[in-house]
Amino acid sequence: MKKTSLKTYALWILGTEAVGALSAFLTRDGMALYRTAVIKPPLSPPPIVFPIAWTALYAMMGGAAARVCGSGPTEERTRGLRLYGVQLGFNFLWSILFFEYEAFGASLLWLMILWTLILRTKQSFGRVDQTAGRLMLPYLAWVTFAAYLNAGVWVLNK
Numbered sequence: 001m002k003k004t005s006l007k008t009y010a011l012w013i014l015g016t017e018a019v020g021a022l023s024a025f026l027t028r029d030g031m032a033l034y035r036t037a038v039i040k041p042p043l044s045p046p047p048i049v050f051p052i053a054w055t056a057l058y059a060m061m062g063g064a065a066a067r068v069c070g071s072g073p074t075e076e077r078t079r080g081l082r083l084y085g086v087q088l089g090f091n092f093l094w095s096i097l098f099f100e101y102e103a104f105g106a107s108l109l110w111l112m113i114l115w116t117l118i119l120r121t122k123q124s125f126g127r128v129d130q131t132a133g134r135l136m137l138p139y140l141a142w143v144t145f146a147a148y149l150n151a152g153v154w155v156l157n158k
Contacts, residue, residue, distance in 0.1 A: 004070025041152025
């Protein structure tokens with residue numbers, strides 16, 4: 001396996017963080033409303049947890065993608081990076097569905113698709129680079145927890 005350059009890591013991590021930052025910027029009004037007006041399920045973390053968790057998760061996701069990108073060109077690498085882009089797009093749009101449109105039921109279905117895409121990305125990454133696959137696990141766990149929160153919000157705010 002080729003050694004991945006720091007520039008490759010920086011590009012993937014910063015690019016992934018930029019997607020998260022744009023999503024947060026576009027949904028800031030909806031997030032503010034969520035904090036004050038939406039009934040939340042038990043185990044909902046305080047608002048400060050979300051930007052900290054997402055910053056760390058986006059960094060790990062970008063690092064995983066960089067490791068895969070830095071490996072030799074294969075069909076699996078191409079498949080994994082395509083899946084990565086698709087799941088990142090689904091991640092971005094979930095925030096808009098949930099916070100801006102308050103489509104809690106639709107966003108839960110969207111999140112289930114996202115979860116499946118993350119799992120497939122993790123598996124594909126793992127076939128290219130085991131560490132890259134493992135770096136996707138915290139993201140998968142967090143989105144599992146997010147599905148619980150999303151379902152709770154949907155049920156409690158019908």
